[in-house]
Amino acid sequence: MAAPSTAGLGRRLRAWLPRIMPVRWSRYNPSYLEPEVKTESYQKPLEELTEEEREQMELKAVRPIKAAPPSLSSSVFSDPMVSKFTNMMMKSGNKVLARSLMSQTLEAIKRKQLEKYHKAPENEKETIECNPYVIFHQALKNCQPIIGLSNITRGGKTYQVPVPLTDNRKRFLAMKWLITECRENKHRRTMMPEKLSQELLLAFNNEGPVIKKKHVLHKMAEANRAYAHFRWW
């Protein structure tokens, strides 16, 4: 008596599919692995691999792999930091413009450094760095704050408490400061590559307004070091 009705119910439930499939919160099954895009890792002969790399290869043969996002590239010229910076410069999805600005910035850096190189006397020529990527990375590293401030409320009052920052947050702050500095505090008619290359070169030499902003943050953290005990992590 109960069995036929439950079987019918099961059949009716299986036939029903929702007309709307939820996509917003969908995610890969945790068993999916990240794709490996660098070609160098596939060109190594089998003997040179370490134990863990061999295990990783065997795991990859069995587990499914996520689709590679379009921003991930296997080219030797792609740099994740440069891509991140380009994305932060992008406005309303205009990636073409952001990428062209970025390449013009790097070109401007190279031109300025080459000019300096050719004008410098012989003994100083080695000290001048001409690789724009090296300058970019070093400038960003010089701009990263080491300690940040966070608002913590105790007894009704909000205090600025010095707090260690994660790597992602440091990188984000450095890039954000550079871009806002270039967008807001410069003459309206200067082009972005020109402004950015100037800022990057100043930051590379530990000068300029972005480094000053970082120092101001450090000074505030140092002034508020008494409140450091309000942290609970």
Place this chain on the structure above:
Amino acid sequence: MAAPAYPAWVTRWVSGQWRNKKRPPALRPPRTLALADKVANRREQLAEATCITEMSVMMACWKLNDFNDAPCAQEIRMFYDCVAKAEKERKNQNGDTQSSRGNLPSSKVNKLLKRFPQMTRYV
């Protein structure tokens, strides 16, 4: 002959319980005398701030060197190491459910109790 149905007070009076000073039950439990499946939410004791010494050493170095990062590289590296270690310990600790520092937090206790509820009826 069926047993005559007297009202309850008659039976009780006749049995002489009241004369033997029988009291009504002193405890009338408003709820069932069984453990509930959850614990009250207790305000969790906050942990202390980590890496304060490294931070103060780094700040002292900054004060001496006018906030330049180059001369203070050693202190900065020590601060970063301390922060990384504290972060790793926090991640491990979250998995071990903090049983080292006294009792479990009430949220975790509630989750466990929900998995193993009180038996309400005989199975």
